[in-house]
Amino acid sequence: MPSASSDDQSFIVSDHALDAARTCVWEFTPETQSLRIRARGHPVLPQIEGDWKLSDFLPLLDGLSGPSFVAALGDIDGHERLNLPLGLSDGETMRLVGARSEDGQVRGLLFVSQAEHYTASESQLEAVFQPIIRLSDGSIAGFEALARWRSSEGKLQHASDFTGQASPLSNSGLAVEMLTQSANALADWWQDFPELKLFVQVNLTGADLFRADVLTRIDELVAADRFPVNSLRLELTEQMALRDFDAGVAAATALQASGVALVLDDFGSGHSSLAWLSAIPAVGIKFDPHLTRLAGTPRTDAILSTMTQLAHSLDMTVTAEGIEDFEKVQFLRSIECDYVQGFAYAHPMTRDKAKRFLISQNSLSNLGI
Missing domain, CATH: 3.30.450.310 (Beta-Lactamase)
Known part of the structure; x- marks a missing residue:
């Protein structure tokens, strides 16, 4: 999940939602x-x-x-x-x-039965996209999709804007709409920029993993064959494992077999990270942003370097998120971190702005800049 701002968090869902499924x-x-x-x-x-x-x-x-x-x-x-x-x-x-x-x-x-299916109007829920940058050459590798709510005044809002009231972004059923919008954007970008081989990453909550409608929608999106297998990626947090490790592994196994790729988000934030790493068939990890921000101290640098080597030995990529300035980039490059994400590079943007961003970056690349 994006961590350059603490306002962007995974949807919070109660255990009741899991029981209802x-x-x-x-x-x-x-x-x-x-x-x-x-x-x-x-x-x-x-x-x-x-x-x-x-x-x-x-x-x-x-x-x-x-x-x-x-x-x-x-x-x-x-x-x-x-x-x-x-x-x-x-x-x-x-x-x-x-x-x-x-x-x-x-x-x-x-x-045993279909989970309750929630729907949202595209005029209300809107996915925005934060670029994920390839550290080796500064090119765009992909995007992370984030949920925003378009108000009646046309303003995009996120969870922190609903202080003291129920946020529409806390509805786990909106995962289906987020997946749909993200897949549509990914398909368009693959059509317009096939040489970039982009991916889009979408956050799922622990509750989303156990929803029949979420898995059904993923099946439909992959079967439509509008983008390559594994270019739609799902970010899973360790908190899912902390609640029920075996169930989390079972759900992740079912998801990965459907043709999406898995990324372990907030890696290093909890005590079971290594168990989660060994059990989940993921293609990458994202460092917990709090750990990334501590880079520059000997102990943290040793941890980040060792974790990167471990991930690479398992054929997994490493993303450092929460990069708000360029102070730590040289160190991250020295340990061969693959990707970076954060406000230092780009803020989340609408789908139209993301396309313009891709056009501009692609043009600079073609000029050798």
């Missing part, structure tokens, strides 16, 4: 043919939650779902994703999404 986490161990299903919070379908042998679980499914489930589990490999409807013998319907993780486990989410 009626989502279970599941994990299958091929070697033992063992299946574990558990709810996120309060029980969702007690009759299927718990630890099962696959052979004991299959009689709970209807006549068509059992063979489909077995076939899907048998065919899956590291590059495939499970996404199939299932029915219980008592008539309840579900949707199962998942993929195989590096540890050999097959895990994901089980949506």
Whole structure:
């Protein structure tokens, strides 16, 4: 998430939103043919939650779902994703999404019913975009999409403008609209500037990970084939892991298998960062801005340098955000940090301004400037 300003924060969602989604986490161990299903919070379908042998679980499914489930589990490999409807013998319907993780486990989410779907008018919710700069040559690598609310007076507002009142930006359902606007912008930029190979990163909350409508929209956007796989990226914070590590890993595995890339945001802000790093199939990390601002002290510099080397050894990129001046850029370049983001380079801008920004930067690049 952007950190040059503390006003830009992830949407804050209560545990009630997770319960309302009626989502279970599941994990299958091929070697033992063992299946574990558990709810996120309060029980969702007690009759299927718990630890099962696959052979004991299959009689709970209807006549068509059992063979489909077995076939899907048998065919899956590291590059495939499970996404199939299932029915219980008592008539309840579900949707199962998942993929195989590096540890050999097959895990994901089980949506017992569609989460409540919120919609927002494009005239109200508007994505703005902050450039992410490639540190090696100063070129634009991509953007982070941030949510703003267009008031009746035409002013763009963010969460801090709603002090003392409910902010429309706290509605987790707006993630669907943010994903849509971000994907549309990304598709246009790939059409106009294919040589730049841009990406767009969108923040998701812990609650968004467990919403059926969010995963469905991601599937639709990727399937439309308007931009390359993995150029739409999702920023995940460690706070998701702190609340329920196993569930966060299951959700992230399902997301990554759908054709989006994952970036670990605010890396270094909590005690489980290394566990999160080892379990999530991410393409990059973003340093926690508070850590970035401490650069220049021996201990912090050693930490940032070591974390960068670790990320690169895992074929992950590193982004330093919250860069408000150029004092720390030379150090970040010396440790081979890949990207920087912050007010020193550019403020968040509307989609139209972002296109003009791309045109101007591309023109300078073509002139060799």
